[in-house]
Amino acid sequence: MQVNKLHTLTGHNDCIYALCEGSDPRYFYTGAGDGMVVEWDLDQPKDGKLIAKLDHSVYALEVDKERNLLFIGHNFEGIHVIDLNENKEIWSLKITDQAIFDIKVFGNEVYAGTGDGVLVILDIAERSIKKHIKLSSKSVRVMSIAPKKRHLAIGLSDHTIKVLDLANDFRPITNLTGHSNSVFGLAYSPDESFLASGSRDAHLKIWNTTNYTLDEDIVAHMYAINYLYFTENGKYLATCSMDKSIKVWDFEERKLKKVLDKARSAGHGTSINKVIWSSYTGQLIAVSDDRSISIWQIEPILI
Template sequence: MKIGVKKIATLTGHDESIYTLDKGTDEHLIFSGGGDKIIAQWSLKNFQDKKFVASFPSVLYSICYIPEKELLLGGTSNGNVHILDLKKNKIIKILKNHTSLVFNIKYSIQTNCIYSVGGDGNFVIYTLDTFALLKVKKLCNEKVRDIDFNYKTSEIAVASGDCNIRIFDLKTLQEKKIFIAHKISSNVVRYSPNGKFLLTGGRDANLNIWQVENYELIKSISAHDWAIYDIAYSPNSNLFATASRDKTIKIWDSKTFQLLEVINKEKFDGHLYSVNKLIWSYYNNYLISAGDDRAIIIWEININKIS
């Protein structure tokens, strides 16, 4: 498989590092947040001006948009999760169950729950309807960084700084498995869309691929020169991308796990510093990246199959 990479646009306007992205209120929109304590919404159609959404008292490390409820959640450096009602354009609730920065927020309509993880080592679950606290699980004394769902197996994977990945039952939250995934902090977990593989990225710069059936390691790749911060699959599942503190984005074949392209500053006018977050949008199949250089970059990735 051969791919083509084209830089479509650079969106600028944030005054500090960008740590988080999420889908926007329409297919062609995305949210962003970071060190300047604001959430902005951007258009992938015209790439012009950002739309200011909300400001917060602390740095934003995570965003979670819930279209079914028209809610936007922002996780901040002081451990709070702010719930913004987009219809009323106001904060309707602040969840205060973390004592350190909130690295990731996810929700599930299937379980009717909101999930957050933070620098305090806690995994916190709330009801989606009332935001009532259901459970606080202290997983470790290190940072807990990422969450992902596998609806095929009804599981949740959680990545943490103690090098472990923990697998929980989606419905009961019972811990089913715990295993060391990386030599240094496990930073990101991403299930393949078909539910058969779990991809993990660590501070050790390794990309590890696990067979979901028994979480056996089937491949370990020295993927980057520094920590891996995010993994995103393409809409058609043929490709996935990894983002790293080494300033690069790498594109991989999701069937063979072969490296197809390195997106860097030298070849593609990529990011100047750490790449912190990725979204692979259904809109025009754009790959969107954001990082410490305060830039959001829109990439067009084309597949050209060789016969």
């Protein structure tokens, strides 16, 4: 597997925490501790465009691909909604005085996970709060949706993963225990057969979603796994960590294929907070506490 570092992008003035792909996957968005939200163009990656400048850190970004809206989690304030066609804010909502660690869009609803363990459900058309669900006294850290199953998996700082039924008014399906620290990374495989979870305990766990049993437990990193992300075809999984490395796994074989770090791959010198595979180029994009964005081409990965 060949790794080629293509770009190091700079411009943020603080740790970068949020990363998501646009509805046009040529573009991606980053959010940071400096309150800036920036749009990047993979065809001209050096020229970032400022989309929003907020008063507090941004930990969560989500693009509503159907409506081309960007939802920004503004810590201690709530959410801001940017119309990406017009590049302007069209509404905002004070939903919490806590940090917002993750946002997901499903159908006509937005799900926001907060630092006080609440899942806030918003109606996009009405621009209003529909429901609060108190899940824990600890933070909601990460969410993943299986759209065909209509399952919402939620990783929490109480070390658990709670799975809710979106087809049945958020009824609890299961409560997965096994991690010994906060769950920061969570993703359903594209075929929804498996749920991958990564934790501050440095373990990567694979759950079979037929009955949510543990299929595999891998000591994947030296320190916390901050995030994980599947290629579109489900063959590869990337994990990123506080140990300053990204690992690429052959998911079908459950084998480590490549380690990207500073020494070997011109990687980051500090904690890597998010990673995605671009569905536009197949490239791997990562953001870090070092305030920079890295883009690699990895061969022969076809996503």
